[in-house]
Amino acid sequence: MAVRRNWLRAAVLGANDGIVSTAGLVVGVAGATDDRAALLTAGLAGLISGSTSMAAGEYVAVSSQRASEKAALANERQELKERPEAELEELTHLLQERGLSREVAQEAAVQLTERDALRAHADMEHGIDPDTLVNARHAAGASFLAFTLGALLPLLAMVLPPAGLRLPVTVVSTLAALVLTGWSSARLGGAPPGRMILRNTAGGALAMGLTYLAGSLLGATGV
Structure with missing residues (x-):
């Protein structure tokens, strides 16, 4: 929508x-x-x-804009591969900034990471949906x-x-x-x-x- x-x-x-x-x-x-x-x-x-x-x-x-989005996704893929623990902590912190408690944010971050880590980070950090990049x-x-x-x-x-x-x-x-x-x-x-x-x-x-x-x-x- x-x-x-x-x-x-x-x-x-x-x-x-x-x-x-x-x-x-x-x-x-x-x-x-x-x-x-x-x-x-x-x-x-x-x-x-x-x-x-x-x-x-x-x-x-x-x-x-599309080039920037693709670069951001590539960077997230690399970071998820090289330092998954740090990325999990980063996602937890982002969820805490949305108003969740530490415990709830950590559990939500774990579930989001298990489901689709790239999508979770792309959305939370950049506001990007990997499936709907802008089309020039x-x-x-x-x-x-x-x-x-x-x-x-x-x-x-x-x-x-x-x-x-x-x-x-x-x-x-x-x-x-x-x-x-x-x-x-x-x-x-x-x-x-x-x-x-x-x-x-x-x-x-x-x-x-x-x-x-x-x-x-x-x-x-x-x-």
Whole structure:
């Protein structure tokens, strides 16, 4: 369940990034021109570059985390092989820190060691489950997909409606989507949704407002 919640939270955050960054981009271009081809080109460029960048960054970060987890497991295997008594005492001490008495902690440490010593130490010392190490390819793919889906909303909202409706449709649909992602983030994190929704929509509105202003100024000067 914890792993699933982490994946869902990452997907929501990725979609949120796709919504905000692409909405800001197309709204900024819309401030300078109403040419559909220019809006589509800018939106697609932002979608592709953003999703690829997010996937690459996630791959590097999770690969580093996986390497650290594997190194920690290898170190625990070596220590369990070379000094099992010291490792048993270490596990006992860790259990005592969780509130168990010395006698109960020692008995629990013995039982955990007999059942699966590596798993016990990996969990207690590093918070690692040896059977569910993070997967860089899965993380990169999920980030790419989440960002892409999020970015498609403002992109389509900007290029599909008639020229006079493009901007209001994009702003309204983007803010509505940010309400949903803000609520989802709050629910997954166990936080009050109102404040998260307000922060999310305010940030998105600010991004669109600033980029539209910049696009309007550049469009007026003919740059």
